[in-house]
Amino acid sequence: MHSLTNSFVAEKLEEIATLMRLAGENDFKAIAFDRAARTIEGLQEDINEIIEQKGLTDIKGIGKSIANDLYALAETGEVPVLTDLKKKVPEGLIKWLGISGLGPKKIYKIHKELGITEIDELKEKCEDGSVAKLSGMGAKSAEKILKSIEWMEQFSERCLLDEATEVANAMMKSLEDLEGVEKISIAGSLRRSNETIGDVDILIAANEKFAAPIFDVFTNHPSVTEILGKGETKSSVRTKEGRQVDLRIVKPDHFGAALMYFTGSKEHNVVMRQRARDRNMTLNEYGLFEMDEKGNTNFDKPVASESEEIIYKKLDLNFVPPELREDRGEAAFFEKNEKADLVTVDDIRGVLHAHSTWSDGKKSIKEMADACIERGYSYLGLTDHSRTAAYAGGLDIESVQKQWKEIDAINNQFAKDGVDFRVFKGIESDILQDGSLDYPDDILAGFDFIIASVHASLDKPADKMMDRYKRTVDNKYTTMIGHPTSRLLLRRGQSQVNVNQLIEWAAENNVAIEINANPWRLDMDWRHGQKAKSFGLMSAVCPDAHTIEGIDDIPYGVAIARKAWFESDRILNTKSTDEIDRWFKERR
DNA sequence: GCCGTTTTCGGCCCGACTGTTTTCAGTCG
Numbered sequence: 001m002h003s004l005t006n007s008f009v010a011e012k013l014e015e016i017a018t019l020m021r022l023a024g025e026n027d028f029k030a031i032a033f034d035r036a037a038r039t040i041e042g043l044q045e046d047i048n049e050i051i052e053q054k055g056l057t058d059i060k061g062i063g064k065s066i067a068n069d070l071y072a073l074a075e076t077g078e079v080p081v082l083t084d085l086k087k088k089v090p091e092g093l094i095k096w097l098g099i100s101g102l103g104p105k106k107i108y109k110i111h112k113e114l115g116i117t118e119i120d121e122l123k124e125k126c127e128d129g130s131v132a133k134l135s136g137m138g139a140k141s142a143e144k145i146l147k148s149i150e151w152m153e154q155f156s157e158r159c160l161l162d163e164a165t166e167v168a169n170a171m172m173k174s175l176e177d178l179e180g181v182e183k184i185s186i187a188g189s190l191r192r193s194n195e196t197i198g199d200v201d202i203l204i205a206a207n208e209k210f211a212a213p214i215f216d217v218f219t220n221h222p223s224v225t226e227i228l229g230k231g232e233t234k235s236s237v238r239t240k241e242g243r244q245v246d247l248r249i250v251k252p253d254h255f256g257a258a259l260m261y262f263t264g265s266k267e268h269n270v271v272m273r274q275r276a277r278d279r280n281m282t283l284n285e286y287g288l289f290e291m292d293e294k295g296n297t298n299f300d301k302p303v304a305s306e307s308e309e310i311i312y313k314k315l316d317l318n319f320v321p322p323e324l325r326e327d328r329g330e331a332a333f334f335e336k337n338e339k340a341d342l343v344t345v346d347d348i349r350g351v352l353h354a355h356s357t358w359s360d361g362k363k364s365i366k367e368m369a370d371a372c373i374e375r376g377y378s379y380l381g382l383t384d385h386s387r388t389a390a391y392a393g394g395l396d397i398e399s400v401q402k403q404w405k406e407i408d409a410i411n412n413q414f415a416k417d418g419v420d421f422r423v424f425k426g427i428e429s430d431i432l433q434d435g436s437l438d439y440p441d442d443i444l445a446g447f448d449f450i451i452a453s454v455h456a457s458l459d460k461p462a463d464k465m466m467d468r469y470k471r472t473v474d475n476k477y478t479t480m481i482g483h484p485t486s487r488l489l490l491r492r493g494q495s496q497v498n499v500n501q502l503i504e505w506a507a508e509n510n511v512a513i514e515i516n517a518n519p520w521r522l523d524m525d526w527r528h529g530q531k532a533k534s535f536g537l538m539s540a541v542c543p544d545a546h547t548i549e550g551i552d553d554i555p556y557g558v559a560i561a562r563k564a565w566f567e568s569d570r571i572l573n574t575k576s577t578d579e580i581d582r583w584f585k586e587r588r
Numbered sequence: 589g590c591c592g593t594t595t596t597c598g599g600c601c602c603g604a605c606t607g608t609t610t611t612c613a614g615t616c617g
Contacts, residue, residue: 028600032589063590101606103615138608188617201617231605246617261602266617273601284602 002077003463005498006040006047009070012079013037016069019085021104022093035061038267042328044531046500048074090117098157099148100244101141109134123149155242156490157198160519161556164190164197167223167243171202174221175247180210182252187262191322193559195522196489199244201262205255218247254286256307261285267327268320275315275331288314323563329530340565343541345558347568349576351551352381353428353451353482353514353542358403359384360392362547365403365423366410371548373421379577382407383426383451386438392455397443400427404446422577424448424584428482430455435471437478444477449584451514451542453482454495462496469497473505476588480512480540480572483523491520499528507535510587512572514542515564517557518550529564539564540572 017033039061040047050056051074056067069079096107096119111117113134114125125131126142126149168186176184181204185191188201206214215235219227228236228244236246250258261269261284276283280291287305289297304310309319317334321342324330333340351372355361361368365382372380384403385394395403407423414421428451429438437444437452444450452472460468472478484502485494506513513532516523521544524532532539541557543550561571568574575583 026589029589031600035590061590065589101615105614136608136613140607144607199617229605234604262617264617266601269617270601277601282602285604 001048001052002074003461004047004051004074005462005496006043006500007494008462008496009047009073010037010041012073012082013040013066016079016082016085018094018097019082019089022089022097022108023085024105024108032061033066036066038327041527042530044500044534046498092117092119095119096122098152099145101144101148106137109136119149119152151238151242158196158490159241159243160489161190161193161195161197161522161559162519162553163241164200164243165556167239167241167245168200168202170223171200171218171221171245171247174217175202175204175214178210178214178217180206180214182206183255185259187248187259188246188264191263192265192325193323193563195519195526195560197243199246202245202247203255203259203262204247204249205252206249207251211249214249215247250285252306254305256309256311257283257287257302257305258285260308260311263322263325265326268325268330271327271331272315275317279315281314283311283315287311321562323559324565326563328527341567342562343558343566343568343571343574344562345555347571347574348377348541348554348558350377350379350381350573350580351543351545351554352424352426352449352480352540352573353383353516354380354545354551355384355428356382358399359389359394360546365406368545368548368551369410369414369421369423371551373419375551378420379422379424379580381424381426381449381573383428385455386427386429388430388432388438389428389455394430394438395427397439400439400443400446420577422581424581426451426479428453431468431472433457433468435468437472437475441477447477448581449479450477451480451482452478454484454486458486458495460496462498465495465497466501469502470505473502473509473511478509478511479584479587480514481506482514482542483516483521483544484513485523485525487523487525488520489522494523499524500531503528503531503535503537507532507537510538512538512540514540515557515561515566516544517541517553517555517560518544519553519556522556522560524564526560526564529566532570533565536570538570538572539566542573 013033014037017030020030056062056070069081073079093107093111096102114130126146131137132139132142168190183205185203187203190197190200218235219230219237223239224237225240226238234248238244273283282289282291282297287302288311289299289302291297304314312319318338320330320334354368356365356368369380385392387394387396404425407425410423425448427447431452431454484499485497487494513524541554541561543553545551
């Protein structure tokens with residue numbers, strides 16, 4: 001039997017869905033695989049156990065056929081249906097999906113009729129007019145494809161949360177005070193705080209007569225390099241960063257419905273529309289409308305439309321925070337509960353996980369501490385690299401002891417000056433090959449807290465990786481696990497880690513798992529939030545700061561913590577200095 | 589491919605926009 005991780009299985013199912021679409025199969029079939037992928041990704045139980053107990057078909061969305069595919073995957077390491085699809089659909093075509101304006105149907109058609117599989121070939125066929133000659137295509141389509149390929153070659157399809165936030169804020173600033181703008185909001189995946197963002201969506205409530213001048217300001221914004229489309233209700237631009245920004249202007253009466261609609265997620269919207277239908281109503285971007293027995297709808301008089309709160313209310317739900325709109329149990333939760341008490345940026349009282357010039361940080365301990373004070377934080381949990389991380393200037397035992405003296409001196413000086421601030425002695429200890437920490441016990445005992453992170457041998461198979469983590473979590477000196485999967489978004493995949501299992505072990509041992517707030521990481525992944533919640537797992541929003549600016553990544557981590565359903569009392573660095581000091585001491 | 593107190597077969601959420609079309613398919617949120 002092959003040991004699998006839930007995310008690996010989800011990836012396979014997603015791959016099948018993508019290839020099915022490209023192969024021109026019934027789209028509903030592909031949707032079924034997509035659904036199954038998402039379900040397994042969000043599953044709290046270990047997929048291996050479910051497979052062992054032959055319990056896959058008990059899961060909603062997984063029938064006989066997909067179950068058998070997964071039993072085969074566990075037994076042989078391969079899914080027959082995927083192997084077949086790979087023979088049928090050339091790998092090169094998957095990249096074509098990134099070309100805007102090209103979907104699976106057209107890709108399949110072009111591939112079949114022109115016999116090409118690579119983007120370079122597609123470019124040629126667009127240039128020589130072959131693509132334009134195909135039925136349903138034309139000169140404009142070919143030109144659009146060429147432009148989109150050009151863009152793809154220059155920029156990546158998606159960007160990190162910090163870049164999207166900056167692009168959006170710059171645009172919002174130039175729009176929010178314009179005449180006629182009654183309401184303005186970011187929508188889409190950025191409002192939901194996804195870890196990576198494709199397009200930036202902005203929604204404005206304004207009366208029609210103001211729309212044209214607002215769109216003019218938008219398309220003439222200094223950061224705009226290309227206008228992709230300009231209509232009466234929607235315009236799209238490309239910025240110099242390579243991001244697409246969509247602006248929609250709706251009537252003030254429709255703002256709530258439109259905001260809900262454009263915030264998504266698609267999956268959340270589907271559930272909300274289904275909910276509307278169950279109540280003899282229909283929901284679209286203009287509002288929630290009554291349906292009579294014959295299924296006719298009176299679109300002139302919405303039941304609700306002006307605010308999200310009232311629409312949710314009419315659907316018998318309390319307000320669902322945007323971060324949670326992913327169809328992962330939010331409907332069931334907000335049917336019963338008024339709110340989820342999610343952690344906020346203002347709740348964060350201290351900075352845990354930061355580096356100094358002692359290892360690979362750019363600033364001294366004192367400079368980092370001062371920067372924390374300036375930002376209103378009460379403590380700094382300093383965690384330079386441990387000795388095995390030689391590439392990052394990891395500290396040998398002698399250096400550790402010297403650093404402790406420096407920290408003591410700094411804390412004493414703060415006390416003398418009447419500054420209410422404390423530097424905690426921490427370390428980001430490498431998790432060694434065998435799962436042990438990087439110093440002997442007598443040294444480990446001298447730290448206030450220890451973050452244990454994997455920095456080497458990232459490609460070990462899942463069971464080896466989990467053996468390592470088991471030993472680390474069992475070590476009484478481990479306070480927290482750092483960036484559990486070692487992923488770098490858009491750059492490097494994740495290690496084979498059974499995060500569900502890790503959460504159980506950590507919660508049982510009173511070990512926290514950090515949410516690394518660096519936009520490249522945002523690891524642990526928010527998709528494990530429900531599991532973490534049900535086991536009462538503690539976390540901390542950690543900037544992993546190597547510079548002063550790095551501290552300011554904390555809001556991205558808070559966004560992910562919210563998306564992972566963390567209340568403030570399960571986030572360590574919402575505690576006061578005394579409280580967290582006590583927690584560090586008492587947890588052992 | 590999945591699912592079911594309207595269904596074991598026939599649906600599967602909804603609308604705008606675009607480019608190609610004389611009525612619509614494909615794409616995109």
